[in-house]
Amino acid sequence: MSFKSHLGRVRGLGSAKEGSGHWWSQRLSAIALVPLTIWFAFSVAAHTGADYEAMRAWVGSPVVAALLILTITAVFYHAYLGLQVVIEDYVHHEGVKVAGLILVKGACIVLGLVGVLSVLSLLFASSQ
Amino acid sequence: MDVKGSRMAKNVTGQGRPLSPHLQVYRPQLTSMLSILHRMTGVALSVGTLLLVYWLAAAASGPEAFETAQSVVGSFFGIILLFGWSWALFYHLCNGIRHLVWDAGYGFELPELYRSGWIVVGASGALTVLVWFIAIVF
Numbered sequence: 001m002s003f004k005s006h007l008g009r010v011r012g013l014g015s016a017k018e019g020s021g022h023w024w025s026q027r028l029s030a031i032a033l034v035p036l037t038i039w040f041a042f043s044v045a046a047h048t049g050a051d052y053e054a055m056r057a058w059v060g061s062p063v064v065a066a067l068l069i070l071t072i073t074a075v076f077y078h079a080y081l082g083l084q085v086v087i088e089d090y091v092h093h094e095g096v097k098v099a100g101l102i103l104v105k106g107a108c109i110v111l112g113l114v115g116v117l118s119v120l121s122l123l124f125a126s127s128q
Numbered sequence: 129m130d131v132k133g134s135r136m137a138k139n140v141t142g143q144g145r146p147l148s149p150h151l152q153v154y155r156p157q158l159t160s161m162l163s164i165l166h167r168m169t170g171v172a173l174s175v176g177t178l179l180l181v182y183w184l185a186a187a188a189s190g191p192e193a194f195e196t197a198q199s200v201v202g203s204f205f206g207i208i209l210l211f212g213w214s215w216a217l218f219y220h221l222c223n224g225i226r227h228l229v230w231d232a233g234y235g236f237e238l239p240e241l242y243r244s245g246w247i248v249v250g251a252s253g254a255l256t257v258l259v260w261f262i263a264i265v266f
């Protein structure tokens with residue numbers, strides 16, 4: 001039984017010290033990913049075996065490039081938030097946990113950045 | 129609270145609070161299987177993004193790198209990976225929507241849980257078949 005007032009409990013923001021922010025970000029990114037991943041999967045399926053020129057022409061459209069960048073951003077944001085929870089659930093050694101969290105965060109940032117920059121360079125390459 | 133007839137075990141204090149299932153002795157059920165599958169597909173999809181970023185980076189690096197990437201992706205092993213990734217995506221997507229419906233406060237009754245669970249199994253299978261049909265035909 002807790003002797004804290006409701007306000008006191010809210011101020012403490014719970015054991016993760018960040019309240020519902022993480023949970024909400026995970027839901028928002030999930031909602032964004034519903035249309036984005038459906039669009040992505042079916043577009044890629046429709047381009048199977050495409051050669052380099054076809055690929056460049058496809059990503060060369062600003063609308064396609066924008067959707068790809070949104071997909072990449074939402075995927076890595078969502079994946080980081082999700083993997084964070086998985087690590088926190090299963091890794092109990094504090095040092096290993098922190099190392100894992102830093103590694104996953106770094107990997108998501110680097111991979112996301114490489115993805116976005118690749119899309120941008122294909123976009124600008126096709127306008128030359 | 130009445131514990132009889134429910135799946136809750138009596139804990140040490142005798143209160144009818146739910147306990148985590150002891151997985152080794154717990155009968156597998158659709159609901160628990162689908163639950164752990166959501167986590168497994170989430171992790172698998174995250175690993176699969178490596179392939180996705182490699183493919184985009186190869187395209188950005190020029191025709192030769194892209195040809196190599198296309199032949200890696202189009203190899204027997206590549207197709208198997210892609211097939212697994214596409215099914216994982218559609219499963220996680222459909223079950224993710226199921227999660228969002230729960231988050232909005234609906235669908236917690238046992239019959240509803242089973243119904244939405246089977247819908248997820250069916251829909252993710254159908255979407256996987258559809259996307260591969262498109263990939264092969266177009």
Ligand code: HEM
Binds near residue numbers: 027081085169221225
């Ligand atoms: C490539 C795309 C995606 C990746 C890499 C990914 C990855 C993950 C990971 C790692 C988790 C954590 C699993 C856990 O805590 O058990 C997760 C959870 C979740 N994902 Fe995704 N996901 C993707 C797409 C989606 C999509 C399209 C949806 C659509 C609704 C979605 C909805 C959710 C939800 C609702 C959760 C939270 C589940 C919970 O509360 O346990 N995800 N995702």
